[in-house]
Amino acid sequence: MRIVTCGQCQKMIHAFDHPSDACLFCGAATSSAIPREAPSGGPPLAHADPALLEAIDQAIGKGQFLGEKAAKGMALEALERAPLCGELYWRLLLADCQVNMDAKLLHIGRPVSEMPGFMSAMRHAGHAEPVYTAIDDAHERLHKAFSATLPGWEREDIQAQKPKEHLTALSAQLQEAVAESRKWHAALDEAEKGLEEASRDFWVAAGEYRAALEQIHQYAEALETPEMISEEEAQKGADYLERLQKSADSQMQSLERLKREHPSAVIFGELTREKAEIISRLTEIASRMDQIKANAAAEADKMDRIAANYARARAALEDKDYSQAMMVAGAQRTAALFASTLRGDLNG
Ligand SMILES: [Zn+2]
Numbered sequence: 348m349r350i351v352t353c354g355q356c357q358k359m360i361h362a363f364d365h366p367s368d369a370c371l372f373c374g375a376a377t378s379s380a381i382p383r384e385a386p387s388g389g390p391p392l393a394h395a396d397p398a399l400l401e402a403i404d405q406a407i408g409k410g411q412f413l414g415e416k417a418a419k420g421m422a423l424e425a426l427e428r429a430p431l432c433g434e435l436y437w438r439l440l441l442a443d444c445q446v447n448m449d450a451k452l453l454h455i456g457r458p459v460s461e462m463p464g465f466m467s468a469m470r471h472a473g474h475a476e477p478v479y480t481a482i483d484d485a486h487e488r489l490h491k492a493f494s495a496t497l498p499g500w501e502r503e504d505i506q507a508q509k510p511k512e513h514l515t516a517l518s519a520q521l522q523e524a525v526a527e528s529r530k531w532h533a534a535l536d537e538a539e540k541g542l543e544e545a546s547r548d549f550w551v552a553a554g555e556y557r558a559a560l561e562q563i564h565q566y567a568e569a570l571e572t573p574e575m576i577s578e579e580e581a582q583k584g585a586d587y588l589e590r591l592q593k594s595a596d597s598q599m600q601s602l603e604r605l606k607r608e609h610p611s612a613v614i615f616g617e618l619t620r621e622k623a624e625i626i627s628r629l630t631e632i633a634s635r636m637d638q639i640k641a642n643a644a645a646e647a648d649k650m651d652r653i654a655a656n657y658a659r660a661r662a663a664l665e666d667k668d669y670s671q672a673m674m675v676a677g678a679q680r681t682a683a684l685f686a687s688t689l690r691g692d693l694n695g
Contacts, residue, residue, distance in 0.1 A: 348404050348438065350475055351380035356690075359477045361437070363448045365408050371450035371485070372689050395429045403438050407447050418442035433475050436468035449482055453685070456663070456670025458490075459483045485689055492688040493669040493676075500676055501657045510650050517643045521636060528632045531625050538622045545618060548611035556602040563595045 351362045355375035362368060362377035369376050399421060406418040413419050419442035426435050443463045446452055452459050459465060460483045472479055570588050606612055660671040673681045 348407070348434070349382060350434075350478055351377065351382050353377075354379040354381050358481060360481075361449050361478055363408065364404065365447060368448050369450070371448075371453065371482070374686070374690070395425055395432050395435055399425045400435075403435075403442075407438065407441055410445075410447060412442040412445040431471045433468045433471035433473055433479075436464045436471065437475070437479070440464035440468060449478075452482060453485055453489060454673070456668045456673060458667045459486045461667075488688050489685065490664065490667055490669050492684055493672040494664050496680075496684060497657070497660060497664065497672055497675075500680065501653070504653055504657075504675070505650070508646075508649060508653070510646060513646050514643065517639055517646070521639045521643075524632050524636045524639065528629060528636075531628050531632065535622065535625045535629070538618050538625060542615060542618045542622070545611040545615040549605075549609055549615060552609055552611070553602060553605055556598050556605065559598050560595060560602075563591050563598070567591050567595075 348364075349362050350359060352358070353360050353370040353373060353375055356370060356373035358370070358372050360370055360372070360377070360380065362380050366378075368378075370380070403418050403421045403425065406412070406421065411417040418438060422435055422439040422442055426432065426439070429435060440462055441447070441449075441452070444452060444455060446455070452462065455462075465479070465483070469476065469479055567588060570584055570591075656671070656675045660669075660675045663669070663671040676684065
């Protein structure tokens with residue numbers, strides 16, 4: 348970590364040795380930065396052991412932040428020997444926040460001035476002071492920008508959900524389903540009525556055959572228990588029984604034919620099939636209505652979630668913290684806001 352002047356925006360910044368490091372203001376790679384001569388006002392690295400400094404920077408670069416053998420432990424060790432070194436406090440701050448470059452401090456969302464070690468670094472800043480204050484100022488500008496932009500994002504997000512259109516469409520679907528359901532219920536009533544009529548007609552027609560069959564049955568019963576005297580009489584009885592049997596057979600056949608061919612029986616069969624069809628339609632409509640209601644509930648949930656997230660973001664912003672605002676904004680809008688705010692500062 349060194350203090351350099353950015354070759355592009357001319358700001359004083361910390362440059363780190365990892366290849367992804369870039370100027371937090373203009374985005375230029377720090378490899379293009381110009382090392383700066385320490386001006387008067389006290390060197391911020393006074394008395395710090397160069398080898399230990401190098402080890403701390405290596406650990407920070409590798410993401411080894413906490414622990415005795417990591418950046419934090421080594422920074423504390425170095426501070427014991429050089430307690431007036433602002434740049435050591437800054438390294439301690441990076442280790443505590445577990446970030447490997449200054450730009451990432453701004454992505455935490457909390458004010459940099461409230462981070463552990465910042466005040467100590469400031470107290471012993473020396474010529475590094477503009478670097479520290481510029482980062483704290485950057486947080487403040489970002490906080491303002493997030494506060495100003497948040498309401499617009501909220502409108503955008505709610506608009507993107509098109510809640511009105513969705514709910515209107517769902518309500519139209521529901522009305523349609525209700526109307527359809529009514530129509531099929533009426534059809535069901537009709538079918539029931541038709542079935543009742545057909546069944547009545549049929550039984551009137553079948554009644555004739557049933558009566559005839561019953562009579563035959565009675566004759567046959569009467570014949571089975573007589574005391575026959577002569578063979579002739581017995582033969583007569585047997586003949587009669589046979590005729591009864593034939594008559595009964597023919598009555599049965601007629602009844603079967605009636606069942607198949609009587610108009611009311613045919614209507615009965617048709618209506619029974621129709622009724623089954625109507626019931627399956629009604630079942631389908633009922634499940635469609637359930638789905639519409641579930642969709643409407645999900646829609647309302649989604650809106651509630653968006654509103655709750657924005658409420659959280661607003662509350663955090665009041666506390667100078669824009670981390671929640673970054674979350675509702677998403678990566679793309681956050682990156683754009685960072686770029687416009689931090690670079691906009693250079694123009695203004
Ligand atoms: Zn720059």
